[in-house]
Amino acid sequence: MNVDCLLFEGMDLMDFGGPWEVFLTANRLLERQGQPRAFDLVAFTLDGRPVRSYGGVPVGPTGSPRDDGILIVPGTIDIPAATGDQELVAAISAGQRDVTASVCTGAYLLAEAGMLPDRWTTHWEDIAGLALPGGTRARVVDAGTVVTGGGIACGIDVGLHLVARFVDSALARLVARQMDYAWDFYGDPAGGVRPVVVERFVAAPPSEVYQLWTTADGIAQFLGAAALVGDGIGGPYEYQFLDDAPDGLRGGEGCRILALEPGRLVVFTWNSPPGFQTRGQHTWVVLGLHVKGAGTHVRLAHWGHGVGPEWEANREYFTSAWARSCPLASSSCHSAPRTRRSTSPASRPRTARSASAPLPRARACSRAWITNCTSRASPASTPPSRSKPRTTPPPPTPPSSPRAPEAL
Numbered sequence: 001m002n003v004d005c006l007l008f009e010g011m012d013l014m015d016f017g018g019p020w021e022v023f024l025t026a027n028r029l030l031e032r033q034g035q036p037r038a039f040d041l042v043a044f045t046l047d048g049r050p051v052r053s054y055g056g057v058p059v060g061p062t063g064s065p066r067d068d069g070i071l072i073v074p075g076t077i078d079i080p081a082a083t084g085d086q087e088l089v090a091a092i093s094a095g096q097r098d099v100t101a102s103v104c105t106g107a108y109l110l111a112e113a114g115m116l117p118d119r120w121t122t123h124w125e126d127i128a129g130l131a132l133p134g135g136t137r138a139r140v141v142d143a144g145t146v147v148t149g150g151g152i153a154c155g156i157d158v159g160l161h162l163v164a165r166f167v168d169s170a171l172a173r174l175v176a177r178q179m180d181y182a183w184d185f186y187g188d189p190a191g192g193v194r195p196v197v198v199e200r201f202v203a204a205p206p207s208e209v210y211q212l213w214t215t216a217d218g219i220a221q222f223l224g225a226a227a228l229v230g231d232g233i234g235g236p237y238e239y240q241f242l243d244d245a246p247d248g249l250r251g252g253e254g255c256r257i258l259a260l261e262p263g264r265l266v267v268f269t270w271n272s273p274p275g276f277q278t279r280g281q282h283t284w285v286v287l288g289l290h291v292k293g294a295g296t297h298v299r300l301a302h303w304g305h306g307v308g309p310e311w312e313a314n315r316e317y318f319t320s321a322w323a324r325s326c327p328l329a330s331s332s333c334h335s336a337p338r339t340r341r342s343t344s345p346a347s348r349p350r351t352a353r354s355a356s357a358p359l360p361r362a363r364a365c366s367r368a369w370i371t372n373c374t375s376r377a378s379p380a381s382t383p384p385s386r387s388k389p390r391t392t393p394p395p396p397t398p399p400s401s402p403r404a405p406e407a408l
Contacts, residue, residue, distance in 0.1 A: 001038060001039055001040070001069050001070060001098070001166055002039075002040050002042070002066045002068055002069030002070065003023050003039045003040065003041050003042070003069055003070045003072065004042050004043075004044060004065045004066055004069065004070070004071050004072070005019070005020055005041070005042070005043045005044070005071075005072040005074075006044065006045075006065075006071065006072065006073050006074065006088075006091065006092070007043055007044065007045045007051050007059055007060075007061060007074075008045065008046070008051055008074075008076075008082065008085070008088055009051045009052060009081075010051075010052070010053070010054050010076045010077065010078045010081060010082065011051070011053050011054065011059075011074045011075070011076050011082075012053065012054050012074055012075050012076055012077065012103075012104060012105075012152060013053040013054065013055065013057055013059070014152050014153065014155060015074030015075045015103040015104050015106065015152060015155045016043070016053070016059070016072070016074045016103075016155070017155070018103065018152075018153065018154075018155030018156040018158070018159060019072050019101070019103065019155045019156065019158050019159030019162070020041065020043070020072075020159075021156070021159070021179065022156055022159025022160055022162075022163060022175055022179070023039040023041055023159060023163070024041065025175045025178050025179055026038060026039060026163045026167065026171060026172075026175050027039055027041075029171065029174050029175060029178060030171070038163075038166070038167050038171075040069075041062070042061075042062055042063040042064070042065065042066070043059070043060075043061055043062045043063070044061045044062070044063060044064055044065045045060075045061045046087055046088065046091060048061055048064075049061075054076060054077050054078075065091070065094075065095070066095070067094065067095030067096055067097075068095060068096055068097060068098065069097065069098055069099075070097065070098060070099045070100075070101060070162060070166075071092065071095075071097050071099070071100045071101065072101050072102075072103065072155075072158075073092055073100065073101065073102045073103070073106035073109055073110065074102075074103050074104070074106050074155070075102070075103055075104030075105030075106040075107070075108070075109075075122070075123070075151075075152075076105055076106075077105075079105055079108050079126075079129075082105075082108070082109055083108050083109060083111075083112040088109070089109060089112045089113045090113075092109055092110065092113045092115065093113040093114070093115060097145070098145070099145055099146070099147055099162065100115060100145065100146050100147075101146070101147040101148070101149065101158050101162065102122070102146075102147075102148050102149060103149045103152075103154060103155035103158055104122060104123045104126075104149065104150070104151045104152050104154065104155070105122055105123055105126055106122075106148075106149075107120055107121070107122035107126075107130065107148050108122070108126075108130060110146065110148070111130060111132060115146055116130075116132060116134075116146070116148075117134070117141075117143035117144070117146045117148075118133070118134045118143070119134045119136060119141055119143055119281070119282065120132075120134055120135060120136070120141055120143065120146075120148040121135065121136055121137065121138045121139075121140070121141045121148050121149065121150050122135070122148065122150065122151070123150060123151030123152070124137055124150065124151060125151075126151075136304075136306065137150070138150060138304070139154045139157040140154065140157050140158055140161045142161065142165070142258050142259075142284075144233075144234040144256060144258075145234065147161065147162065156179070156181055156183070157183060160172045160175060160176055160181075160183050163175055164259065165233065165258075165259050168261050168264075169259075169261065169264075169265055195286075195301040195302050195303045195305075196301070196302040196305075196315060196318050196319050196322055197299065197300070197301050197302075198299075198300045198322040198323055199297065199298065199299045199300070200297075200298045201292060201295055201296070201297055201298070202295050202296045202297075202298050203294070203295045204295060204296060205291075205295070205296060206263040206264065206289040206290070206291060206296045207262075207263045208296075209289055209296045209298060210262060210263045210264070210266065210289060213266050213287060214229060214260065214266060215229060216228060216229050219239055226239070226240045227239045227240065229257075230256075230257055232257065232260070233257055233258065233259060233260060234256060234257065235256065235257045236255070236256060236257070237252065237255045237256055237257045237268040237269070238251070238252050238253055238254070238255055239251045239252040239255070240252075251271075252270065252271050253271070254269075254271065254280075254282070255268055255269045255270060255271055255282065256268065256269050258284060263289060264288070264289055264290075265286070265287065265288055265289065266286075266287040266289075267284060267285065267286050267287070268284065268285055269282040269283070269284050269285075270282060270283050270284060270285045270302065271283075272314050273317065276310065276313065276314055276317070277310035277313075278306070278310050278311055278313075278314045281306070282304070283302060283303060283304030283305060284302075284303050284304050285300060285301070285302050285303070286300070286301045286303065287299070287300050288300075288301075300322055302318055302322060
């Protein structure tokens with residue numbers, strides 16, 4: 001995969017050097033294993049001449065930019081000068097990139113180019129300065145075709161995240177170890193809230209558990225009445241708890257796949273239940289599958305919760321919901337297959353059901369989900385609000401070294 005790193009006058013040297021070193025190390029480790037390099041690296045400038053990074057260190061280009069693959073956009077101390085350079089801004093939006101990734105205040109350049117997604121991050125003390133919705137304190141935020149990283153050293157996290165996403169997380173962990181860097185896939189939000197974690201043993205092989213979580217038929221067995229699941233990263237991961245609920249309140253509308261490793265890893269965005277003020281501000285779930293004896297050790301980590309009363313209610317709900325959730329039960333893997341149901345409301349005939357009639361397993365879980373989340377929602381949160389921004393904590397003193405979160 002092509003990786004182009006944009007160099008410009010006054011850029012922060014580590015914003016460029018961090019991810020650059022990650023990709024170089026990934027290639028070196030692959031070659032040690034007798035495998036081909038995964039990344040073709042180019043550092044480029046707008047005019048092909050060297051530039052001076054912040055502090056005066058000169059950096060020169062190694063080639064010309066391509067129009068596909070990954071583009072790395074470093075940050076700078078002199079934000080007005082960078083965002084005011086229209087040629088620089090235009091270079092960021094040029095081509096058909098698989099991913100455009102910013103480090104630190106590089107997010108300001110993405111915003112100037114009209115590419116900043118609805119959930120993003122930058123250096124912790126610069127979030128408020130951007131004055132756009134969706135900012136959150138995190139080391140990495142993956143929004144599909146755009147990835148944003150936190151301040152300075154988070155460029156290493158961005159590089160590792162992209163190695164995990166486009167090769168696999170095992171290689172990314174090897175790279176982190178080689179670089180002597182404490183890291184975990186999707187890491188711990190800097191100064192943020194620890195994830196909700198649930199672990200279970202499932203009496204089925206990882207391939208079956210993976211199939212259960214990555215197909216519409218599988219999800220319909222335990223999670224929702226219907227589902228729409230894409231076949232790759234960036235595709236939909238939408239589920240319907242109740243197909244007879246109003247539009248926008250049926251379940252996981254708008255959720256997406258962030259990472260897939262067959263039989264090993266599923267990462268997807270997640271939505272808060274109807275009635276919660278946090279609905280629409282997507283979190284993400286990392287599902288790790290590991291062989292254990294004759295079955296699978298399943299570790300579900302639900303990341304991305306903010307701070308404040310509305311997020312406390314959200315986290316409290318999911319702490320309980322995931323712990324009792326059907327998706328982790330071994331019996332789900334051996335249920336009789338169900339016929340895929342269309343997600344089009346017009347194509348689904350409505351059938352009358354007695355109030356006392358037993359619901360199918362998935363729909364019973366769905367009803368419980370809707371009932372519980374409605375009763376737990378904060379009083380001021382009905383109807384659900386998409387306008388309330390995520391509350392970020394007051395900026396603490398940044399740690400001197402990255403904190404090592406729990407490993408998957």
